[in-house]
Amino acid sequence: MKYLPLWPVLLVLYASCHAPDDAPASVARSDVEQSEAATVGAVDPRQFTEYWYTGQGELNSYALTQWRYGEPRAGEAVLVFVTEPFSQRKQVKLDRPEADPTDAVSVLKLNHIRKFPT
Incomplete structure (x- = not known):
């Protein structure tokens, strides 16, 4: 009996969840449009590798x-970008990646330095 005043609220919420019959159907995008949208701003992995994995920062x-x-x-x-070996298991920088090459993965690291008087 104490929940009786909640029924009108629940019915209104339930009714508002349904789309009206005259609502336009969603427009499906073509495969070409979807692939173009996915590649906007994308970088070729070969170019990325040639630029970042040269051993320089x-x-x-x-x-x-x-x-x-x-x-x-x-x-x-100052922003310093550099790639370095990283341990997947320990989640730390690897000093000797040749010791366990299966655990090593190269990551792109950013050091962000701000210098200002306080």
Whole structure:
């Protein structure tokens, strides 16, 4: 008896879950459109490998405005990208990947450094 006032609310919620009969059917996208949408911005894996797995890193430097103690502080942000061997089992960097090559996987690592006066 105490749940009787909830029935109208539940019926309204249930009725609102159904699409009206005059709702337009969803438009199916063609296979070509779907494949084009999936490749927008995609990078060829060979190009990625040739660029990142050369044993070198990439440095990016930016001007930085960092707010600290309610005031903007001028500084510099440096992003260092590098690939390195990683242990799948231990989830840490591998110092000697040749010791267990089945556990090693190459990962792309980012070091983000912000320098500004406090």
